Amino acid sequence: xxxxxxxxxxxxxxxxxxxYELDRAQDTLSVKGANRxxxxxxxxxxxxxxxxxxxxxxxxxxTTAKPGEAGASKMTLQLGSIRDHQIQxxxxxxxxxxxxxxxxxxxxxxxxxLEKLGIRSAQDLLQVEEERGIDLDAHTEEQLDRQALDRxxxxxxxxxxxxLVSHAKxxxxxxxxVLVLEGKNLMLSPSDxxxxxxxxxxxxxxxxxxxxxxxxxxxxxxxxxxQPGKLEVALDHYAVISLTLKSHS
Numbered sequence: 001x002x003x004x005x006x007x008x009x010x011x012x013x014x015x016x017x018x019x020y021e022l023d024r025a026q027d028t029l030s031v032k033g034a035n036r037x038x039x040x041x042x043x044x045x046x047x048x049x050x051x052x053x054x055x056x057x058x059x060x061x062x063t064t065a066k067p068g069e070a071g072a073s074k075m076t077l078q079l080g081s082i083r084d085h086q087i088q089x090x091x092x093x094x095x096x097x098x099x100x101x102x103x104x105x106x107x108x109x110x111x112x113x114l115e116k117l118g119i120r121s122a123q124d125l126l127q128v129e130e131e132r133g134i135d136l137d138a139h140t141e142e143q144l145d146r147q148a149l150d151r152x153x154x155x156x157x158x159x160x161x162x163x164l165v166s167h168a169k170x171x172x173x174x175x176x177x178v179l180v181l182e183g184k185n186l187m188l189s190p191s192d193x194x195x196x197x198x199x200x201x202x203x204x205x206x207x208x209x210x211x212x213x214x215x216x217x218x219x220x221x222x223x224x225x226x227q228p229g230k231l232e233v234a235l236d237h238y239a240v241i242s243l244t245l246k247s248h249s
């Protein structure tokens with residue numbers, strides 16, 4: 001008979017893992033409920049564990065009793081039932097313009113810490129930190145990667161405010177040929193010198209001005225007479241617009 005190793009564990013770790021699995025099941029039910037009416041309910045569940053508690057360095061750990069091992073303490077966990085409409089009331093599927101935490105490049109320790117707190121998406125993170133003003137570092141044992149969290153928030157902000165170019169026209173400013181791009185959500189924050197970056201047929205072109213609704217690029221319209229040009233403008237780390245330019249003169 002093969003004997004499996006018996007490792008000690010924290011109760012919080014066990015509950016976190018159990019609740020996380022239940023949350024994932026709840027998410028699945030929520031998505032399924034958007035497509036068909038749910039006609040079932042989650043039944044009550046109880047777990048009886050035979051454990052040996054152990055106190056070390058201010059923490060309590062448990063070791064699961066092996067078959068036939070005497071002297072263990074009994075711990076009972078009971079999970080109450082929840083109906084289908086209750087699942088839909090407390091759980092919302094992650095929307096298309098949101099970003100799931102599990103799909104980000106966050107360090108594994110940071111991602112797990114957020115998921116334990118019930119933060120499943122960038123929108124959850126935004127609500128907790130910016131709208132409710134909760135200090136996540138005070139509620140996690142792991143040191144959160146602040147720069148990585150800021151990247152997730154910035155990426156989510158850009159996804160929710162996608163750029164749109166409505167007009168592109170050439171004009172003359174101070175005797176210079178200038179392409180003016182007009183639209184919305186072009187620059188979400190004032191230019192810091194790094195962005196925007198404009199490239200026409202692989203060659204960088206000067207940016208004369210950039211704002212939320214307008215970008216001015218120094219482009220000689222004459223060079224487009226013989227053939228169209230491909231313009232790419234990186235607005236930030238997460239958004240690039242591409243246009244094919246043609247001369248109509």
